[in-house]
Amino acid sequence: MGPLIPNGIITGNWDFVIALLLGIAFGFILEASGFSSSRNIAGVFYGYNFVVLRVFFTAVIVAMVGFLYFDYFGWLDLDKIFILPTYLGPMIVGSVIMGFGFVLGGFCPGTSYTAIAIGKMDALLFTVGLFVGIFIFSEAFPLFEDFYYSGYLGNVTLSDVTGIPAAWFAFAFTVIALASFWITMLIEKRVRKNIKEYKF
Amino acid sequence: MNRNYFFLTVLMLVLAAGTFFLNREPEYEQIKPEKLLYDIIQPTRYVTTDQVARFIIDKDPTLELVDVRSAASYDHFSLNNAINIPFDSLLSPNYQDYFGIPGTKVVFYSNDDILADQAWVITRRMGINETYVMKGGLNCWIETIIQPKEPPEDAPYTAFELYQFRKGAQMYFTGAKVDNSVVKKKKVAVRRKKKQKVAAGGC
Amino acid sequence: MEKNTVTNNRPHYINPYLGGVLLGLLVILTVYITGRGLGASGAVKSAVVTTVDVVAPKSAESNPYISKFISDDHSPMYTWLVFESMGIFFGGLLSGILFGRVKKPWVEKSPKITSKTRLIAALIGGILFGIGSQFGRGCSSGAALAGSATFSLGGVIVMLALFGTGYAIAWFFKKLWI
Structure with a gap:
């Protein structure tokens, strides 16, 4: 059965309508979970609000486990889905840069769009920053072109690399995520007691 | 609230643990043993070296010659347009695209016909139809096509006809006694089953 | 789903675990339909490519990075991620209206800093995130979320390195937030 579009069950003409609808659902979930507030997001790094960790980790484990069941029941062929390619060095460097951007800006691209929608000027500036950042990147690209393509391991999954089954x-x-949910619940309570200025 | 979360935690753990029991090994659908045994005793699963030679000379597009010997032997000598699938990698996913192409007959050969026969049984059990074995293998090929023996004088007429064909085939394959002595190694044109395109994308 | 009753002055958000389950199901649905995951930073990349292509077509073609994304038959804006990102905006707006969070333009910040500081930090953060997302082949949604969920090694690396860096440096930027 799935994936539907690569298997030709849904033709390409619906592509953009589907993109829009999926995007709306994505934006709705992000905003409704509180990701339109940079202070909510940044809270994950200071222990006063772990909403990012909760939503993010829940989503990852639900999707991971769900994929395995979908594959088992034959609804989705995991061999045909897009696996993000791995570029070891560039990805680590890029993520470290993104980590700085995350702590400074308090948004990630997806959440900043939803925050603009409800009128946050800082989110607008963040998105402008994204634009500028990618522009700088592409203008300076020849300087680090070799590095950009280095460390390529292919479109590999964790199982491909380690030989351990995906399950x-x-x-x-799942175990790590669930444990972290319980632990962070306690941390959050403690930290919130000591912060007076911020209304939760 | 904490109790609800406790239940959800357990539920998620059970669901995650459940994935251990999902068998993700590819299952080859095997044909029924009776059918396999029936097919094995059918002589139609063999093709003779003469038939293969004729297919090659006629440039039959539906022919897919598969050399199941080692890669080294294949490099040393192989039939025209044959592809090499060493016997031990017959089940490797890399080669599965070569089988099951509609309208294509797969002909296995090895030095004799034992290895090719085994390959035939394995692919047959995987449910691949239209597979054949070249009777006698390359040894027979050399005897009949490359070095054909003239039949004794009292042989029937058909034997001479066959001999004529084999002489012709010999010229075709070895270039013997042919003016155009430059035998160009033809590029192996191989048809593969169309690969499913993996969607590309990402951020 | 109410955690406790002392949350009246707090914006009403849905339970984070419910949000997470919905988001996880959405990732599955997206992959089920399209064969790939969600994304966000790709749309800005398309915008950059389009802008450069319109303003200075020559330099766009000569740039080895931008030229990768230019095709003759359609505008670089006409891509899946651009439509999806428009959807993110409208979805956020929809939720904001439903939960009564849409306001006149304002700046959310820690009381310890000025609006200007916050805006500058947001801009710099955006620039860094933009640069990093290109090296990382995706941002927190495309690489870290959808990538990890599909068991991609790269996705997990991005997730760990991104949040790891965040925790490592958070202390130095404490003033921005609390």
């Missing part, structure tokens, strides 16, 4: 990773992530 182990799904289970490990």
Whole structure:
């Protein structure tokens, strides 16, 4: 059965309508969970609000476990889906840069769009920053072109690299995520007691 | 509230643990043993070296010659347009595209016909139709096509006809006694089953 | 779903675990339909490519990075991620209206800093995120969320490195937030 578009069950003409609808659902979930507030998001780094960790980790484990069931029941062929390629060095460097951007800006691209929608000027500036950042990147691209393509490992999954079945990773992530939910619940309570200025 | 979360935690753990029991190994659908046994005793699964030679000379587009010997032997000598699928990698996913192309007959050969026969049984059990074995293998090929023996004088007429064909085939394959002695190694044109395109994308 | 009753002055958000389950199901649905995950930073990349292509077509073609994304038959804006990102905006707006969070333009910040500081930090953060997302082949949604969920090694690397860096440096930028 799935994926529907690569298997030709839905033709390409519907592509953009589907994109819009999926985007609306995505934006709705992000905003409704409180991701339109940079202070909510940044709270994950200071222990006063773990909403990012909760939503993000829940989504990852639900999707991971769900994929395995979908694959088992034959609804989705996991061999045909897009696996993000791995470029070891560039990805680590890029993520570190993004980490700085995350703490400074308090948004990530998706959440900043929803925050603009409800009138946050800082989100608008963040998106302008994204534009400028990508522009700088592409103008300076020749300087680090070799690095950009280095460390290529292909479109590999964790199972491809380690030989351990995907179910182990799904289970490990689930255990880690669930444990972190309980631990952060306690941390959050403690931290909130000591912060007076911020209304939760 | 904490109790609800406790239940949800357990539910999620059970669901995640459940994935261990999902068998993701590819299952080859096997044909029924009776059918396999029936097919094995059918002589139609063999093609003779003469038939293969004729297919090659006629440039039959539906012919897919598969050399199941090692890659080294294949490099040393192989039939025209044959592809090499070493016997031990017959089940490798890399080669599955070569099988099951509609309207194509797969002909296995090896030095004799034992290895090719085994390959035939394996692919047959995987449910691949239109597979054949070249009777006698390359040894027979050399005997009949490359070095054909003239039949004794009292042989029937058909034997001479066959001999004539084999002489012709010999010229075709070895270039013997042919003016156009430059035998160009033809580029192996191989048809593969169309690969499913993996969607590209990402951020 | 109410955690406790002392939350009246707090904006009403849905339970984060419910949000997470919905988001996880959405990731599955997206992959089920399109064969790939969600994304966000790709749309800005398309915008950059389009802008450069319109303003200075020559330099767009000569730039080895931008030229990768230019095609002759359609505008670089006409891509999946651009439509999806428009959807994100409208989805956010929809939720904002439903939960009564849409306001006149304002700046959310820690009381310890000025609006100007917050805006500058947001701009710099955006620039860094933009640069980083290109190296990382995606941002927190495309790489970290959808990538990890599909068991991609790269996705997990991005997730760990992104949040790891965040925790490592958070202390230095404490003033921006609390």
